Amino acid sequence: MPTPTISSLLYPYIVGGVLFVIGMILVFKSDVVDLKLRRYRIMVIWLIAGYFIYLAIHSFFFFVAPRL
Amino acid sequence: MQEILGTPLDYTVMIGYFVLIVAFGTFFARYTKTTKEFFLGGQRFPWWIISFSCVATLVGSYSFIKYASVGYLYGFSSTMSYINDIFLLPIFMFCWLPVIYFSRVLSIPEYLGKRFDPRTRVVGTIILIIYLVGYVGINLYTLGVALHTLIGLPVFWAAVAVAVFATIYVVAGGQTAVIWTDLLQAFILLIAGIGLFVGGIFFLRHYGGFWNLFPTGHKYAMAYFNKPPSFNFVGVFWQDAIANSFAFWLMNQGIMMRFMSAKSLHDSRKAALFNILVLIIVASVATSGGGWIARALVSAGLLPKTLTGKEAFVRAAYFLCRPGVFGFVLAALTAALMSTVDTLLNAASAVFVNDVWRPHIVKKAPDRHYLKVARIACIAGAIIGIALVPIYMRFKTIYAAHGAFTATITPPMVVAIVLGCTWKRYTSKAAFWTLLGGMILMFISIKYDILLAPFSCGIPRSGWFFIRALYGLVVSGVIGVVVTLFTTPPLKEKISGLVWRTEREGMIKFKGAEPNEREGKQAVLRIKQVELSDEEDIVRVSPKAMELMQANTGDMLYVTDYRWWMGGLHSTHAKAGDPITEEEDFDKVYVSKVLMDRGRFKEGMKVRVEKIF
Numbered sequence: 001m002p003t004p005t006i007s008s009l010l011y012p013y014i015v016g017g018v019l020f021v022i023g024m025i026l027v028f029k030s031d032v033v034d035l036k037l038r039r040y041r042i043m044v045i046w047l048i049a050g051y052f053i054y055l056a057i058h059s060f061f062f063f064v065a066p067r068l
Numbered sequence: 069m070q071e072i073l074g075t076p077l078d079y080t081v082m083i084g085y086f087v088l089i090v091a092f093g094t095f096f097a098r099y100t101k102t103t104k105e106f107f108l109g110g111q112r113f114p115w116w117i118i119s120f121s122c123v124a125t126l127v128g129s130y131s132f133i134k135y136a137s138v139g140y141l142y143g144f145s146s147t148m149s150y151i152n153d154i155f156l157l158p159i160f161m162f163c164w165l166p167v168i169y170f171s172r173v174l175s176i177p178e179y180l181g182k183r184f185d186p187r188t189r190v191v192g193t194i195i196l197i198i199y200l201v202g203y204v205g206i207n208l209y210t211l212g213v214a215l216h217t218l219i220g221l222p223v224f225w226a227a228v229a230v231a232v233f234a235t236i237y238v239v240a241g242g243q244t245a246v247i248w249t250d251l252l253q254a255f256i257l258l259i260a261g262i263g264l265f266v267g268g269i270f271f272l273r274h275y276g277g278f279w280n281l282f283p284t285g286h287k288y289a290m291a292y293f294n295k296p297p298s299f300n301f302v303g304v305f306w307q308d309a310i311a312n313s314f315a316f317w318l319m320n321q322g323i324m325m326r327f328m329s330a331k332s333l334h335d336s337r338k339a340a341l342f343n344i345l346v347l348i349i350v351a352s353v354a355t356s357g358g359g360w361i362a363r364a365l366v367s368a369g370l371l372p373k374t375l376t377g378k379e380a381f382v383r384a385a386y387f388l389c390r391p392g393v394f395g396f397v398l399a400a401l402t403a404a405l406m407s408t409v410d411t412l413l414n415a416a417s418a419v420f421v422n423d424v425w426r427p428h429i430v431k432k433a434p435d436r437h438y439l440k441v442a443r444i445a446c447i448a449g450a451i452i453g454i455a456l457v458p459i460y461m462r463f464k465t466i467y468a469a470h471g472a473f474t475a476t477i478t479p480p481m482v483v484a485i486v487l488g489c490t491w492k493r494y495t496s497k498a499a500f501w502t503l504l505g506g507m508i509l510m511f512i513s514i515k516y517d518i519l520l521a522p523f524s525c526g527i528p529r530s531g532w533f534f535i536r537a538l539y540g541l542v543v544s545g546v547i548g549v550v551v552t553l554f555t556t557p558p559l560k561e562k563i564s565g566l567v568w569r570t571e572r573e574g575m576i577k578f579k580g581a582e583p584n585e586r587e588g589k590q591a592v593l594r595i596k597q598v599e600l601s602d603e604e605d606i607v608r609v610s611p612k613a614m615e616l617m618q619a620n621t622g623d624m625l626y627v628t629d630y631r632w633w634m635g636g637l638h639s640t641h642a643k644a645g646d647p648i649t650e651e652e653d654f655d656k657v658y659v660s661k662v663l664m665d666r667g668r669f670k671e672g673m674k675v676r677v678e679k680i681f
Contacts, residue, residue, distance in 0.1 A: 001292060004291060005292070026490060030163075051155075061288060066287040
């Protein structure tokens with residue numbers, strides 16, 4: 001199997017990222033999500049953190065793990 | 069001649085597991101007295117049960133064999149199919165969940181009917197019933213094949229045995245049994261899968277170590293962008309990360325019912341978040357790990373180089389496990405199946421009762437009538453599923469046809485649901501034509517695959533089947549948008565509570581009053597049964613407890629057993645009544661006889677009380 005190129009890492013986080021951002025816009029504009037309330041704030045923070053956690057995991061197994 | 073794996077001890081462990089699951093599931097029959105309890109478990113469960121039980125539903129009977137095979141052949145990129153649901157999570161948590169939770173719909177077709185019109189509901193009902201029942205058959209068939217390969221059981225009888233065991237506890241305990249058995253089965257799956265992976269790593273220390281034995285090219289988390297045709301990044305992304313993930317979270321009737329079984333919308337959201345951020349990663353390692361270990365065992369010369377992907381999981385497990393432990397791994401394989409089949413049976417029953425029987429056959433009958441029909445529908449679903457097994461065995465084209473049918477319906481249904489719950493302007497006619505037109509164009513693409521060329525992303529033609537999902541999403545989306553723009557927008561009142569930015573109206577309808585979202589804490593109190601003649605659905609607590617919870621009279625409260633691990637089995641929702649005035653009872657919660665029975669409380673029982681909203 002050919003060695004993966006950077007496009008395999010960037011594609012999901014750009015195309016999927018657009019979907020994720022649209023989703024987050026819907027969250028911020030929702031009429032029930034009040035970010036002054038702690039429970040909503042924590043969820044939104046975890047959602048955004050989740051995106052970057054996945055990006056970090058995939059980046060590790062792209063740039064670091066194959067060279068270890 | 070076929071080699072039969074396992075020892076009598078392994079078979080004993082496996083049979084013991086079956087008996088344990090059936091006994092455990094049927095225990096919950098006592099918690100199922102109404103259709104709401106049969107389909108939604110009484111909406112009483114905390115987030116962690118929902119989240120863990122979803123893992124067992126997510127991991128199907130084929131998962132261990134399929135993903136271990138991909139892991140063996142391609143390495144860590146086998147996880148691509150699992151760990152990519154983060155992109156859809158905001159839409160699922162904040163657009164779809166509030167809509168279904170507050171609108172009190174019991175099924176996807178019912179949502180389509182309320183949001184659009186009866187004919188869209190009929191199309192949705194037909195699609196979902198064919199999908200669900202056919203899928204029961206496919207799961208039974210794949211497990212039958214797996215057990216036949218492993219221990220020589222005839223495919224049909226292996227499928228019958230599993231179907232009978234699963235049906236017994238689903239019929240008895242409904243959603244409560246499904247959720248609790250799936251919780252148990254999730255632990256079994258994860259322990260077996262992760263145990264095999266970790267055990268393999270420890271074992272391979274003596275042969276140079278797993279990391280050194282694992283090929284460098286296998287250490288990438290993503291495959292090459294568009295080659296080879298059989299496994300490439302972009303194809304898996306559109307098929308699994310987008311189409312199948314949206315389908316799993318948004319159009320899977322069983323998953324919808326699971327999240328509606330949570331005690332509150334907040335718990336549903338927490339369950340989804342924890343599942344996607346934590347459990348799916350663990351599940352992906354559990355299902356693929358056997359294949360990774362098998363690859364390292366081959367590199368170490370401990371398994372033959374001729375080992376195929378399909379054999380990877382079983383061979384690695386058999387090589388590493390002692391007698392009895394291998395039986396546990398076999399039990400995990402069957403757990404993966406049973407936990408998918410039980411969910412499908414309960415879901416098919418819900419669609420049949422809610423969208424066929426109640427609206428078209430017997431319109432107004434006591435709840436116990438519908439409960440009886442639900443149980444019969446479960447049995448009928450299992451029988452049809454079993455009947456499909458020999459058909460799938462004999463006519464591979466029918467097996468393939470159901471696969472093609474699933475692939476065909478998924479993109480139009482996903483588009484109809486996503487646009488339906490996020491776009492107020494989206495019309496009934498547009499939804500109907502999204503479903504019908506999308507399916508027709510998907511069928512045409514099977515016959516004329518040249519239509520997929522503009523979406524191929526450079527994948528060679530033999531791999532274009534991967535990209536059909538992208539084609540389907542685009543053409544269904546275009547139909548939906550174009551028809552919407554040429555048709556009259558729906559009335560505001562009609563879509564109230566059924567689409568994004570009307571959730572608050574849904575909340576008000578659900579509660580029957582303005583929601584109170586001030587953040588409070590749980591109060592720990594003791595149950596006291598009293599006569600509450602004016603309204604039986606209320607509970608009363610002290611002014612101090614009301615203040616602690618930040619609750620007002622009329623707010624929705626949730627009363628549950630103090631022991632968290634009881635998972636809401638002894639619990640109920642109720643409205644907050646006027647505060648207690650008797651000072652000696654300030655550590656009590658007043659509960660009527662009706663709520664005592666519904667919550668299965670006992671006098672003096674220690675409970676937690678919290679405000680929902």
